[in-house]
Amino acid sequence: MNGSRCRRRRAKAAAHAIALLLLAIATGAVCACRRSADPAQGISVEESIAPQPVRSGDETVTLRLADAARHPVAEAHVQIEADMNHPGMAPLFSNAVETTPGSYRTPLTFTMGGDWVVLAHITLADGRRIERQWDVKGVESR
Amino acid sequence: MTKAPTALSRSQKEGGLLDGEEFPEARPFDLLDVPVLDRLLGWRHARTLLQIPLLAVSIVMIVQGLFGPTLSPKNLATVLTWVHFRGALVLAILCAGNLFCLACPFMLVRNGMRRWVRPRFAWPRRLRNKWIPAALFVLVLFCYELFGLWSSPWLTAWVIVGYFAAALIVDGLFTHATFCKYVCPIGQFNFIASTASPLEVAVREPEVCDSCGTKDCILGRRSASSQLVVLQRGCELALFQPAKVGNMDCTFCLDCVHACPHDNVGILSRLPAGELMSDPPRSGIGRFSRRNDIAALAVVFCFGALMNAFGMVSPVYAVEGWLERMLHVNNQATALGILFTVVIVIEPVLLLGLASWITRAWAGVKSGWLAIAVRYAYALSPLGFGMWLAHYGFHFLTGLYTIVPVTQNAFASIGWPILGEPRWTLVGLPITVVEPIEFGFLLLGLTGSLLVAWRLAQDDSEQHPLRAFAPWGVLCLVLFACCAWLMTQPMDMRATMMAG
Numbered sequence A: 001m002n003g004s005r006c007r008r009r010r011a012k013a014a015a016h017a018i019a020l021l022l023l024a025i026a027t028g029a030v031c032a033c034r035r036s037a038d039p040a041q042g043i044s045v046e047e048s049i050a051p052q053p054v055r056s057g058d059e060t061v062t063l064r065l066a067d068a069a070r071h072p073v074a075e076a077h078v079q080i081e082a083d084m085n086h087p088g089m090a091p092l093f094s095n096a097v098e099t100t101p102g103s104y105r106t107p108l109t110f111t112m113g114g115d116w117v118v119l120a121h122i123t124l125a126d127g128r129r130i131e132r133q134w135d136v137k138g139v140e141s142r
Numbered sequence B: 001m002t003k004a005p006t007a008l009s010r011s012q013k014e015g016g017l018l019d020g021e022e023f024p025e026a027r028p029f030d031l032l033d034v035p036v037l038d039r040l041l042g043w044r045h046a047r048t049l050l051q052i053p054l055l056a057v058s059i060v061m062i063v064q065g066l067f068g069p070t071l072s073p074k075n076l077a078t079v080l081t082w083v084h085f086r087g088a089l090v091l092a093i094l095c096a097g098n099l100f101c102l103a104c105p106f107m108l109v110r111n112g113m114r115r116w117v118r119p120r121f122a123w124p125r126r127l128r129n130k131w132i133p134a135a136l137f138v139l140v141l142f143c144y145e146l147f148g149l150w151s152s153p154w155l156t157a158w159v160i161v162g163y164f165a166a167a168l169i170v171d172g173l174f175t176h177a178t179f180c181k182y183v184c185p186i187g188q189f190n191f192i193a194s195t196a197s198p199l200e201v202a203v204r205e206p207e208v209c210d211s212c213g214t215k216d217c218i219l220g221r222r223s224a225s226s227q228l229v230v231l232q233r234g235c236e237l238a239l240f241q242p243a244k245v246g247n248m249d250c251t252f253c254l255d256c257v258h259a260c261p262h263d264n265v266g267i268l269s270r271l272p273a274g275e276l277m278s279d280p281p282r283s284g285i286g287r288f289s290r291r292n293d294i295a296a297l298a299v300v301f302c303f304g305a306l307m308n309a310f311g312m313v314s315p316v317y318a319v320e321g322w323l324e325r326m327l328h329v330n331n332q333a334t335a336l337g338i339l340f341t342v343v344i345v346i347e348p349v350l351l352l353g354l355a356s357w358i359t360r361a362w363a364g365v366k367s368g369w370l371a372i373a374v375r376y377a378y379a380l381s382p383l384g385f386g387m388w389l390a391h392y393g394f395h396f397l398t399g400l401y402t403i404v405p406v407t408q409n410a411f412a413s414i415g416w417p418i419l420g421e422p423r424w425t426l427v428g429l430p431i432t433v434v435e436p437i438e439f440g441f442l443l444l445g446l447t448g449s450l451l452v453a454w455r456l457a458q459d460d461s462e463q464h465p466l467r468a469f470a471p472w473g474v475l476c477l478v479l480f481a482c483c484a485w486l487m488t489q490p491m492d493m494r495a496t497m498m499a500g
Helices: A002-033 B010-014 B037-042 B046-067 B076-095 B105-113 B131-146 B153-173 B178-183 B185-196 B206-210 B255-259 B292-310 B315-327 B332-363 B369-398 B400-413 B431-460 B465-488
Strands: A044-050 A057-066 A077-084 A092-095 A097-100 A103-110 A113-123 A129-139 B199-203 B230-232 B265-269
Touching: A044 A113, A044 A129, A057 A077, A057 A113, A077 A103, A092 A103, A103 A113, B037 B046, B037 B255, B046 B076, B046 B105, B046 B153, B076 B153, B076 B185, B076 B369, B076 B400, B105 B153, B105 B178, B131 B178, B131 B185, B131 B292, B131 B332, B153 B178, B178 B185, B185 B292, B185 B369, B199 B206, B230 B255, B255 B265, B292 B332, B292 B369, B292 B465, B315 B332, B332 B369, B332 B431, B332 B465, B369 B400, B369 B431, B369 B465, B431 B465
Parallel strands: none
Antiparallel strands: A044 A057, A057 A103, A077 A092, A077 A113, A097 A103, A113 A129, B199 B265
């Protein structure tokens, strides 16, 4: 009798422990979903990619940086990184060149079709760093 | 306790090419004879020792998946799950055996739970088959494509959590290894794939078992003072060693190795896929030819390999788009569902049905078409395994080193950059090196399938073995051509739901 009561108590404790574990994971997951976005630091970043539609092979990425007063932000260092959405693929890296004040351009060679994520790692002249990320979905295979 | 001399196991004698009488000196290699490994694997807690690192990695993957980088190539959950784990799993099966099930972290948690919770129910008799896990296997493949699981660390983490939860719930309620045998889709994948493995947990000397009166390998050992105290578990998957044939349903848990009082169970070498070349009664399974459910699992395993690879190349989007236009549906789930139904259900039924009908009509095999289809369905599993190897091996080898920068990044992100700055340029082997390996895997699979089909045909029709073999040989060649075509297609990986 005592044994079965003890077993029941243990089972209850184990069930509570599992429920708590799942609850903790669920709470963490919800918190993870609500991560706040990186503040823009008053700099607007406008990105474009050409030619369209985007195909595997050579493309050109252009970034235009402007401050809050819409003045071009010059002399920044812009590194472009492109990742496939599947893990295990080689990321692409390229340094953009400033073609006109506030406008940065770099060729990017998409090595395969599919969904890509492009990241811009921007270092402003005053040392501030900005990260931007955007999706390039459905790059067509040639 | 003396170790029994290594000789041919029952499955090796019945499994096909080897003949114990013709080659009396043939002594299979025994992994448990290897110095260090014998002591390690012979230790009662060997499995736990192997499970602990995998459990730790699983927890890291869950935490990284939920809280780490949202970009799939930079998150440990996605990189480890979809690049390294899958690749290492199939390569381990090819080179040794079902090592993932041996080190399964889900079972470690489940074993811990069972210290406190005793399952009270027996798995319903009607469900003691592979229909549910076969359906779950297809469901996993479908969800993988539909939700683009590879591209979402968050979803990947939840898949792992879901696995732990499912193992705990099922094995918390039902006795024995119900989850492994009747539910786990990864387990079923491993069971079918490991029929092509070179190693098998088997009896060293069958004669020793003949004189054994305890049957500890299946019953386990209990305390002399109380029958309720289990000193050593026997096989939880109902595989009685003296009658066990092959790797089907064997998790390599080593319970039988540790339970045998005569030290008569080893991990023996054997002819890969040899167990598919004959149809003896198998402990815990019965004859393969009478198990439509396992045959269906083998078919799903083979055609699922094609579907899974097809989902990663350009033509799949053209086909999906065409289906959407034809059927006037604006829903990718529907188009994908139709594609899955065609590739994994309709196509196999038509192809296997046709091959069976030709075998029956042309070679004069007396059985019905379904019985023939079931018998030869197992011949497709080596080819299916070849395709899984080619596919998963590709991602594994081309992304081999990506684990380095992702781990560096994980440490750096918690403010502890002990491994240095992430070297994102570390990727893997070049495609020019990996491609020939892929085709090698495919050819290996094709060879295995043709050999199995040929042996079955020889048994089925002594007068016209070639006629019995021809339709299955052609089917294997057609499937091989499909696999080879898929491998030459440009990769095009889109997360369909995300593409919107």
